[in-house]
Every structure is written in structure tokens, then in C-alpha cells.
Amino acid sequence: MQLQSMYQEIILDHYRNPHHKGLREPYDAEVHHVNPTCGDEVTLRVRLDGADDGARITDVSYDAMGCSISQASASVLTDLMIGKTVKEAMAISEEFRSLMQSRGELQPDEEVLEDAVAFAGVSKYPARIKCALLSWMAWKDATARALGHGDGDER
Amino acid sequence: MQLQSMYQEIILDHYRNPHHKGLREPYDAEVHHVNPTCGDEVTLRVRLDGADDGARITDVSYDAMGCSISQASASVLTDLMIGKTVKEAMAISEEFRSLMQSRGELQPDEEVLEDAVAFAGVSKYPARIKCALLSWMAWKDATARALGHGDGDER
Amino acid sequence: MSFDVDRIRKDFPILARTVREDRPLIYLDSANTSQKPQQVIDAIDDYYSRHNANIHRATHQLGEEATEAYEGARIKVAGFIGTRDESEVIFTKNISEGLNLVAYAMGNAATSGPEAERFRVGPGDEIVITEMEHHSNIVPWQLLAQRTGATLRWFGVTDDGRLDLDRIDELITERTKVVALAHQSNVLGTINPVREVAAKAHAVGALVVVDGAQAVPHMPVDVQDLGVDFYGFTAHKLCGPTGIGVLWGRRELLEILPPFLGGGEMIETVWMERSTYAPPPHRFEAGTMPIAEAAGLAAAVDYVTGVGLDAVRAHERDLLGHALEAMAEVPGLRVLGPLETANRGTAISFTLDGGDGREIHPHDVSQVLDADGVAVRAGHHCARPLHRRFGINASTRASLYLYNTRDEIDALVDGIRQAQKFFGAA
Amino acid sequence: MSFDVDRIRKDFPILARTVREDRPLIYLDSANTSQKPQQVIDAIDDYYSRHNANIHRATHQLGEEATEAYEGARIKVAGFIGTRDESEVIFTKNISEGLNLVAYAMGNAATSGPEAERFRVGPGDEIVITEMEHHSNIVPWQLLAQRTGATLRWFGVTDDGRLDLDRIDELITERTKVVALAHQSNVLGTINPVREVAAKAHAVGALVVVDGAQAVPHMPVDVQDLGVDFYGFTAHKLCGPTGIGVLWGRRELLEILPPFLGGGEMIETVWMERSTYAPPPHRFEAGTMPIAEAAGLAAAVDYVTGVGLDAVRAHERDLLGHALEAMAEVPGLRVLGPLETANRGTAISFTLDGGDGREIHPHDVSQVLDADGVAVRAGHHCARPLHRRFGINASTRASLYLYNTRDEIDALVDGIRQAQKFFGAA
Numbered sequence A, B: 001m002q003l004q005s006m007y008q009e010i011i012l013d014h015y016r017n018p019h020h021k022g023l024r025e026p027y028d029a030e031v032h033h034v035n036p037t038c039g040d041e042v043t044l045r046v047r048l049d050g051a052d053d054g055a056r057i058t059d060v061s062y063d064a065m066g067c068s069i070s071q072a073s074a075s076v077l078t079d080l081m082i083g084k085t086v087k088e089a090m091a092i093s094e095e096f097r098s099l100m101q102s103r104g105e106l107q108p109d110e111e112v113l114e115d116a117v118a119f120a121g122v123s124k125y126p127a128r129i130k131c132a133l134l135s136w137m138a139w140k141d142a143t144a145r146a147l148g149h150g151d152g153d154e155r
Numbered sequence C, D: 001m002s003f004d005v006d007r008i009r010k011d012f013p014i015l016a017r018t019v020r021e022d023r024p025l026i027y028l029d030s031a032n033t034s035q036k037p038q039q040v041i042d043a044i045d046d047y048y049s050r051h052n053a054n055i056h057r058a059t060h061q062l063g064e065e066a067t068e069a070y071e072g073a074r075i076k077v078a079g080f081i082g083t084r085d086e087s088e089v090i091f092t093k094n095i096s097e098g099l100n101l102v103a104y105a106m107g108n109a110a111t112s113g114p115e116a117e118r119f120r121v122g123p124g125d126e127i128v129i130t131e132m133e134h135h136s137n138i139v140p141w142q143l144l145a146q147r148t149g150a151t152l153r154w155f156g157v158t159d160d161g162r163l164d165l166d167r168i169d170e171l172i173t174e175r176t177k178v179v180a181l182a183h184q185s186n187v188l189g190t191i192n193p194v195r196e197v198a199a200k201a202h203a204v205g206a207l208v209v210v211d212g213a214q215a216v217p218h219m220p221v222d223v224q225d226l227g228v229d230f231y232g233f234t235a236h237k238l239c240g241p242t243g244i245g246v247l248w249g250r251r252e253l254l255e256i257l258p259p260f261l262g263g264g265e266m267i268e269t270v271w272m273e274r275s276t277y278a279p280p281p282h283r284f285e286a287g288t289m290p291i292a293e294a295a296g297l298a299a300a301v302d303y304v305t306g307v308g309l310d311a312v313r314a315h316e317r318d319l320l321g322h323a324l325e326a327m328a329e330v331p332g333l334r335v336l337g338p339l340e341t342a343n344r345g346t347a348i349s350f351t352l353d354g355g356d357g358r359e360i361h362p363h364d365v366s367q368v369l370d371a372d373g374v375a376v377r378a379g380h381h382c383a384r385p386l387h388r389r390f391g392i393n394a395s396t397r398a399s400l401y402l403y404n405t406r407d408e409i410d411a412l413v414d415g416i417r418q419a420q421k422f423f424g425a426a
């Protein structure tokens, strides 16, 4: 194993200097997710402007305890989502999920995923996929709640 | 396997023509034992004359549902026990138990065990040892009860 | 038929051995436990020799491989029983644990949150089982009734060994909370009309729990199609290892079913005072699971799927027809359960008369058979109430599986006649 | 020392394999699960290839052989843990089930006869555990408290990772019904003063349940000598297979303990309405048990006894001393638990600072180690409350067993330094 295949520079950069970290006001929904195996946690807030699919994501803020992968992934998530419509963001989220489930077989679409393409290497390590997805699941859950759809968590 | 090594003529004779079968009055204690695996059952009564070890066994009667081994063993048991003192009978019972746990390695003492020596072959078949011992365990239990020692069953 | 029993027999190393005084083994006790093909033995060996680690918990390569073996088995089992959602598949140690899991989790509903309301049972509520159940589908419900004050009721069995549905409307009522029944009887071979009973039960809002221990090894089973709520089976009767069973449950129900065994990785978060629990299936898998056994079960599923359950069934039906015919010709032999092959599996239990009106005890019958190398089971087969229903304490049971042959059945029938000679009046 | 680690390593086929890019496997995750010697793998293979049958129930030769394998394992285990009465040995699927068995059987005492009085717990009664328990010795007691209204209390842990006995007289009182604690912590390595705690508990009439999962693999254990009531362990950490654990209980207690799982051969007589139960140990063994696994466990007991647990212990102590010393030299590495080898096992959990005051997450540490072929565990190791006690969510754990070497520890420490370089400020 090349350590670098998992820990690409982009990931290490986001880990060392996370973007949009810290919980902010105002927000429409806040969720708290846990990775039961390692105890990693994320609290995540979403602020929307508008309703349904067309709503615009005006802020995503978070506080997280976890490994470099989960921290970097939260940072990348916020970069990607803030400013998008819910519809656009959901598409990105689906793309990221497919990438993480691809076991390194999928050629990620950099147009859509931007920095998140760096996680392609992580998808080869099943034990770490949950780390990468933790904040994304939390975001999906929070967004569903903000839209008034109740529990959007698919676990 | 030679079928005859388990089913000696003596056993088949006792099975075909069991001795002392049928429940009789009077009695001091009655017990009901079950072999949980096969559902075989024995109801056994003991009548004593006297107290403690020195008491004489004046009757052992039984009603049994079970295989040839368990039926024959009950028949042999009554032959051996009726008329003995409890002390003598306990010694026989111990001898029989040792024989049954010997896996065919013990040379049985015909002086003590009489017809019960025929069960030596059964001791090679672990699944059948319980059949041979069913009425003997019941007898021991009943005798303990008749002597006022409560539950003499060692299970 | 493309089914080649000789080729299949070669897969099972134990079938090459001899017993007693050098007799070839004739194994007719598969309803008790099946034999294992080399493929299953190898899968377990390979797991321990190359991939062993604890699962879910490890970030190293062995941990990944072990997790893949275990979770891969779950996906394989899900497909095998007709569900696409592998999180509906819970691994247990055997089906007995699976049935207890449902009963205890229902018991725990009493002190769980309102979401578990659906599972609560108490005085006035009824639990319905049948008289042909294995003890593993009787005792857990007796214990649940005892703990909660609910009432246990049961379907009877007809003289020809079918479920007696005449009183179904009296039995399954608004008071019924759960109906638990075998898909196939381990004594009578009877295949029960599960779909019909499930429909009645669902009409009154009761849960339906099915014991598939004797069905899954012998026929294609589709749990969705059966329309039941919980369905269990056990690997060791399916060419698989000991130490592992499966409980399938509907996702919506598993989501709200309270936990049973506590510990290990079934949790979400643990504080000293209290815990929250993981989503299914992990909520129901406490402690280190039978991992090597899951690998073995996956190999077993591959094996029977490879042979084809339809082919297995056709072969077994041929054997069953032959056996029922041959046994009908033995005077004094009474088969318990259906005498025709329709809706009937390959467990054949019988009593035997010695010709003098006296029954030859199953222990004696089986001992004579054993002396010839023929392995059958004697006793009540963990179905004592069913035996009492037929006025007996015990029976002899021959049970067939994919590796058996017509010749073996002929040897069985020969042995039965010998037993009659040995013990009978003749 | 007659202990030859090279010879021992040859017994474990997995140790010859490589991981990731052709690195030799350095397995330091034995507290999670141990590797298996060829002897154990062969015992399982032999069981399935030559002796497989169901036990207790069969009158044929295979049934006898299988029963002997299973009951022989019981006798072997009894001797191994210092009891002469093998009926005190109950087989379970893992120790988690064993601990749940005690907790559920105690719960069942409420609706059992007066003989079970001794086990009843209810409002006002107290259950005492410790803050260093594995979830498997926490959650079952939480669930029991929830079902019965009893109160859960616990011992704290000192800063240096020992059980805090200061408040023992406040904790163990007339209200205490049961005290449950680990013999050895799976995180801290701490060996607890079980005998002392048991004496206090017995003085107030409480039952003592000990989780020996991490003790039995590493030291001679004599349950009689410890003076406890129930003692459990799990085979897969003892060079044995998955799918089997052991619960030992005092005979007088097992005689009157209500049943837990219902079904199969745990009965005496079953009617539809109710059942009576078999004497111990069978009362607690419902359904088809892990038979091949028992054969594997017996081989594992033979294996570790053959090597000698005293020799294992001496070897481990040498490794432990070396490891604690080498790790003390890594700046920013904090070992959880005792820093001396006395009363301490070979689980070494630690946190790692990157040199910039920021902790390197255990997942990242273990990933770097894994890239070097070094297998450790990262997470809370099923002891979340203990981690919270130390103000952390997770740790990295290296754990040693008889097949490990000083060189492997050096590789571990090298890897830890690499992780610091990779993630740290440096």
C-alpha cells in the first residue's frame, strides 16, 4: 500500500486547514451523527433559502471529532455544497456516494466533485469509507430535516 | 458391530418376559423419571422394612415405557434388589453404575451383578447407557425418598 | 436428469468412511444435521489460515478481508432467500436463538419506547403456535407467555399429519399478537400452508414468525413471496457449519424491534447509564459473531445453489416416492404424516410393530440399523407434543438429502425387516 | 527459556502470509481476536470430514463420536479453568451471550418458582459494574435494570488505569444483588483484584460475575480459587474458533437458575402448555450447539496447555516490558493504563500527539501502521465509557500474544514514529 493513495495532498491540506469549520448561526436544522465503531462524531448545521429541491444552501457549518479522512471530507463537503441548490447538491452527494462505494474502480468526475475526487483512494479501504461518508450522511439528514421531511437518514 | 454384543440373550429374555412388572401396593415411595432425549419413562415404587442402611427392600415394582434395554434393565434390577438390605443394594447399584461407565473395559463381577452382567456390552454405546440406567436412577431416588432423605436423584 | 448423485457424493468426504465393523456409512439423518461438502470445509480452513481477524472493528487488511467474508455472506444469504436488502438478514448461532430473539425482543418491548408498541404482549393477548412445532418454536413462546402473562394457543394436527385449519377463525383473532409455525415439520415432513396462515394473521394485525429449519435446505424459499414477518433457518442442516443460523425480518419491523442480546458492536453510543443502539442488522448481533461460520455458510449456499434446489427437490421426491412405497410393504410399519409425496418433505418418521402387537422401540430399531451402518434418529425429535398427539413417546426417523440414493433406502428397509426379526415374535 | 517463539510461529499458518504490498504480517491485534494454530484448524476439518453428526440425539456411531467430541471438550474446559464438575461448564456462542445469559436468567427469576428467589432483582436492588467494562459487560446489565427497575451503579477508574476501590463500601451494600467486572481490561490491560471484590460482594450476599475474555488466554485461571459465581470467556481470543464461548457457573447456582434460551434439548418434558427443564449444563444449551467449534476449542486448550500458560505469560511479560519502554521514548505518546508490567496484561492502548499539540487520530495511526503490515486496532474497543473517562473518543491499541516478537514491537514503534512524521507538524 502506498499511504499516498489514501492520503492525497488535497486531503491532508483540508485536514490541516479545514474550511468552514465551527458551528454558525443562523441555521434551519442541526443533526448529530456518530460512527459507532470508533466513536467519531459530527454535529452539522444547514441553512437553506427557499423550499424543496430548488432551495439554495446558504450555509453548512459543522463541528467534528474524527480522523483526517472524516475531517477533510467535512471540509470538502462544505466547499462543494454552500451556494448550490438542494437539487444540485443531492446530485453531488449521490456522485460522492457512488465513488466511495466503487472500491477504487470508478473514475471520478472532477467537474462535479472538485476536491472530493481525492477520496477515490479511500474507497479501496472499506473500513474508512464510513469515515469519508460521516459528514455527508449528516448533511443529507440535516437537509431533509430543514426541508421538513423528517428523518432523512438512510442508515 | 455384532448386534449380539449389546443384545445378549439374557437381555432379550428379560425384555420379552419382564419380572416384577406392574405397580404394586403397598409402597413407601414412588418416583417418575424421564429420559428427556427419547421420552422414555419409568414409574417406580419401593417398599422398605426398617430404617437407614439396614432396611430391607421388600418390594420394587414399576411401570415403564421404553426400549428393550431399559425394560430389561428394570426387570433385572427388581430381581437383584428385592430381598436385599439397602446397604447391599446400594453396593450393587454402584457396581452397575461403574460397569455402565466402563465403555466395555470392565470385567463385571457376576457374583454381585448376576443377570446384570449382560449389560457390559451396552456400556460400549454411550447413547444407550442412559437407557440402562433409567430405572436404576429411579430406584436410587425412590429409596432415598423412602428413607426420608428427600430427593436422592443425583442429576 | 442432469443430477448426478455419484458426483455429488464425492463432494462429501464423510460419505467415504465406514462405521462399526467396516460397513459403508448410510447417512439417513440429515433432518438432524446434514453432512458438509469439501467446499464448505475448505472455506472455513481458508478463512482461518489466511483471513482471520475480527470484523467491523479493524482498520487493517485482515480485518477488511474478514469483514468482507462476513458481510459478503450476508449479501449472499439475502439473495438466497429472496430479499434484496441484506440488512434484513441477522446472523444467530442457530435457529433456536433466532426464534428466542424475536420472543425476547417482544418481551423487551414492555420497557422500551412507544415505537416498540407494536411488539408488546401482555395479559389478554394471545400467541398462536402449532402442535407440530419443534421445541425450539414452542418453549420460547411459553417463556414469553410466562414473562408477560399472555396466553398460548395452538393449531392441532389431523390424523394424516396436516395442520388442522378447521378452527383457524377461532384461533387467529383480534387478540392474536403473533403466530409462529414451521414451514416444514421435522417429524411428519408436512409442508404447511404458510402463505394462507400469514394472510389470516395479518388480517388481524398479528406478526408471523416462520421456522424454516427444514424447508430452506430442500426447496427454494422466497421470504417476500411468503408474506411473513420473520423467517429463520439454521446452517448446519443446509450443508453448512454448526454455530450459525439466520433470522430474516422485515426491515420496517427490525427498525423498531427492541434489542435482545447486549454488548459489543450492537450499540450506537454507550454511556454508563444507558445506551442507544445500532440500526439493523447490527443491533441484533452482540459480541464477536460466527465469522468463519458465515464464510462456511456462504460456501454452503453456493454449493446448493450450484447443484440447484429444484434439482435437489426432484431427486428427493424420487427418493421419497421410493421410500414411501417400500415402507408401505413392511407389515406393522406405520408412517407418521402424509403418505403421498405432495406437500411433503423427506423426513419419514415411523413406528414398527414386532408382529406380536408389541411395538419395537425406536432405540432398538435404530440400533439394529446402526449395526448395518444405517444412521437414523430415534426419539421424539424435539417434538414431544406432536408424538403425544399420535399417542406415542418416540419414533424412528429416516431423513433424506441430496446425497442419498435408492440403494440406501433399500438398505434401510432391509434393516427394518431385520429389526422385526430380531425383536419380533417371528 | 524453553519457549521457542519461532517454532510457535510455524504453527500459525496465517503468520506466513503477507499483506498490502508484500509486507510480512505483523499481527498485534490479538486482544481483538487471536490467530489459530494448524492444530485447531485441523481439529475442525477432521470433525467435519469424519465425525459430523448431531449430538445427544443420535443412536448411531457418528452421533456417538460427535457427542464425544462435544462432551469431551466440556470436560477439557472444566479441567482448564479449575473445576472438576464439567456440568458447571455451559457453552455459548461467545462471552457476550454468556453474560446476557446470566442477566436474562436473573430477569426470568421474577416469573419463576420460589427456588429462583435468589436471582430476583427489582426496584431498590442494585447492580454494580465498573467503568472499565467492555460493552458486553455493560449493556446486558443496563437492559436488566431497564426490565426490572433495578439501579445500575459502577466503580470508577483511577488516573493510572486501576479500579478505584476507595468507594467500595458505598458501592457494595445490602442492596447489591450482583457485581459484574472484568478480570482483565481489554483497553488498559489492568488485571483487577477479583478475589477481593468477590469477598466484599459475597459478604453482602451479592452474586459475582466475571468477564474473563482477556484473562483466560494469558494466564492460568482457577475459577474455584477466585471465589466467584459465574466466569465467562470466549474461544476466539484463545487460539480457538469463532462461534463458541464458555460460561462457568457454580453448580448450586446453576441448579436453581431459570432457563434463558428455550428449545431443542434444554428440556426435560414439553407439553403444549408448559415445560420442565433439563439439569445443568443442558438447561442452558438450546438448539444445536457449536459442535465443530467445541472440537476446535478443545484443540486450542490442548495447544495453549501444551505450550504452557506460564511460559506464555513469561514471554508476554518480556514483550510487554520491551514495548512499554520503547513506547515511553516516543514523544507525545500517552499509554492508557498502568505503565509497569505488574498486574497488567498485554493490551497497550495509546494516544499520539503530532508534535503540534493536535492528536493524530487512531484511524490515521493504524492506517499508517497497516501500510507497513502492522495490524492494530483503532477505536473505542467496545469500551466507550472508559475512553470518555480519559477524555477521549478513541485510542490505538496494540495487543500481544504468544506468537509475537520483540522485532515486531520495534516495527510497531517505527510505524508510530512514521505516523507522527506523516501527520504531525514536523
Ligand SMILES: Cc1ncc(COP(=O)(O)O)c(C=O)c1O
Pocket (backbone or CB within 6 Å): C264, C286, C287, C288, C289, D031, D032, D094, D095, D096, D097, D134, D136, D137, D182, D184, D185, D186, D211, D213, D214, D234, D236, D245, D382
Ligand atoms: C473484556 C472483554 N469482554 C468481552 C468481550 C466480548 O467477547 P465476544 O465478542 O467474544 O463476545 C471482549 C472482546 O471483544 C473483551 O475484550
Ligand SMILES: Cc1ncc(COP(=O)(O)O)c(C=O)c1O
Pocket (backbone or CB within 6 Å): C031, C032, C094, C095, C096, C097, C134, C136, C137, C182, C184, C185, C186, C211, C213, C214, C234, C236, C245, C382, D264, D286, D287, D288, D289
Ligand atoms: C423444524 C425445526 N425447527 C428448529 C430446529 C432447531 O434448529 P437448531 O437446533 O439448529 O437451532 C430444528 C432442528 O433441530 C428443526 O427441525
